Amino acid sequence: MDIPFSRWHPAIEQRISRRRFDPDLPISPEILGDLDTVCQKFAPFSCARSVLVTDPTESAFRGFLGGYGKVTGAPAFIAFVGNVDDPHVQEKVGYTGEGIILEATALGLSTCWLGWFNEEPVTSIVELHGEEKVLAITPVGYAMMAKDWQERSMTGLVRSHNRRPLSELVHGLPEERWPDWVRTSLEAARLAPSAVNRQPWSFEVQEDSVLVSVRTRGPDFRVTRRLDCGIAMMHVEVAAGACGCTGQWEFLQHPQVARFRVSSRDSYPELISHNRRCQPG
Numbered sequence: 031m032d033i034p035f036s037r038w039h040p041a042i043e044q045r046i047s048r049r050r051f052d053p054d055l056p057i058s059p060e061i062l063g064d065l066d067t068v069c070q071k072f073a074p075f076s077c078a079r080s081v082l083v084t085d086p087t088e089s090a091f092r093g094f095l096g097g098y099g100k101v102t103g104a105p106a107f108i109a110f111v112g113n114v115d116d117p118h119v120q121e122k123v124g125y126t127g128e129g130i131i132l133e134a135t136a137l138g139l140s141t142c143w144l145g146w147f148n149e150e151p152v153t154s155i156v157e158l159h160g161e162e163k164v165l166a167i168t169p170v171g172y173a174m175m176a177k178d179w180q181e182r183s184m185t186g187l188v189r190s191h192n193r194r195p196l197s198e199l200v201h202g203l204p205e206e207r208w209p210d211w212v213r214t215s216l217e218a219a220r221l222a223p224s225a226v227n228r229q230p231w232s233f234e235v236q237e238d239s240v241l242v243s244v245r246t247r248g249p250d251f252r253v254t255r256r257l258d259c260g261i262a263m264m265h266v267e268v269a270a271g272a273c274g275c276t277g278q279w280e281f282l283q284h285p286q287v288a289r290f291r292v293s294s295r296d297s298y299p300e301l302i303s304h305n306r307r308c309q310p311g
């Protein structure tokens with residue numbers, strides 16, 4: 031399945047993590063069917079897949095450190111599964127899973143990436159093969175209209191709305207030489223969700239490419255930081271596509287993650303008219 035750039039690009043700004051869902055608002059069978067179809071079809075890497083579970087048990091959402099990740103009322107969840115034999119499984123699962131999260135957002139649903147969840151109830155429902163593991167899950171549903179105190183305090187605790195400025199994250203080609211798609215892509219990458227909002231990425235702008243690397247203080251958090259970087263990769267590509275630029279990813283060795291090189295530019299991208307944030311360069 032090709033990435034629906036003009037559908038997923040607005041979802042990047044609309045998405046926020048929600049942890050309290052309205053138990054009285056079920057998801058219609060049509061919307062569940064649409065989401066399930068995208069879970070099955072959007073699988074760009076053989077080692078990463080997404081499984082929609084429509085009869086979840088609340089024990090899957092265990093909460094962590096005083097309620098981080100405590101989720102209530104969700105009528106469904108999606109498991110993000112990866113084959114851990116693949117050396118780039120984390121970034122591939124992050125990239126694939128964020129595509130599904132953006133689709134759920136476009137369908138009007140709320141989500142929250144959860145790296146801390148109860149494995150036992152999840153793996154008793156999701157069938158795994160060989161070296162597969164569930165690397166993360168997200169609840170899916172309609173969030174309560176207002177955040178309760180616990181959800182508000184959780185958002186405040188991890189400072190969910192804060193994002194680092196691009197000046198702290200980007201190096202390489204000076205800004206005045208950035209191709210027009212680069213600013214839109216980097217702004218989109220900056221908005222990517224990450225575990226405890228640590229934003230563990232940096233970006234190097236090169237001629238016709240953006241290189242994503244992990245900012246790391248040591249080897250211990252290396253693995254999940256690469257999953258976060260996979261999420262940022264999806265945002266880079268969606269925004270580039272919305273500006274009429276498509277390309278390919280080349281996966282790299284730690285601390286680099288992957289380089290996105292633009293291979294085709296639409297000189298009159300129909301999509302630009304849908305997206306006022308893509309300014310001609």
Ligand SMILES: Cc1cc2nc3c(=O)[nH]c(=O)nc-3n(C[C@H](O)[C@H](O)[C@H](O)COP(=O)(O)O)c2cc1C
Pocket residue numbers: 045046047048049094097098099100142143144145146147166188189190191222223224225226227257258261
């Ligand atoms: C890989 C990953 C794992 C996460 N794990 C958890 C979790 O276990 N519990 C939780 O409450 N939030 C979790 N989050 C949500 C982040 O805290 C949230 O995305 C971040 O604070 C930014 O807020 P936003 O998503 O509202 O933009 C996770 C996010 C990512 C990307």
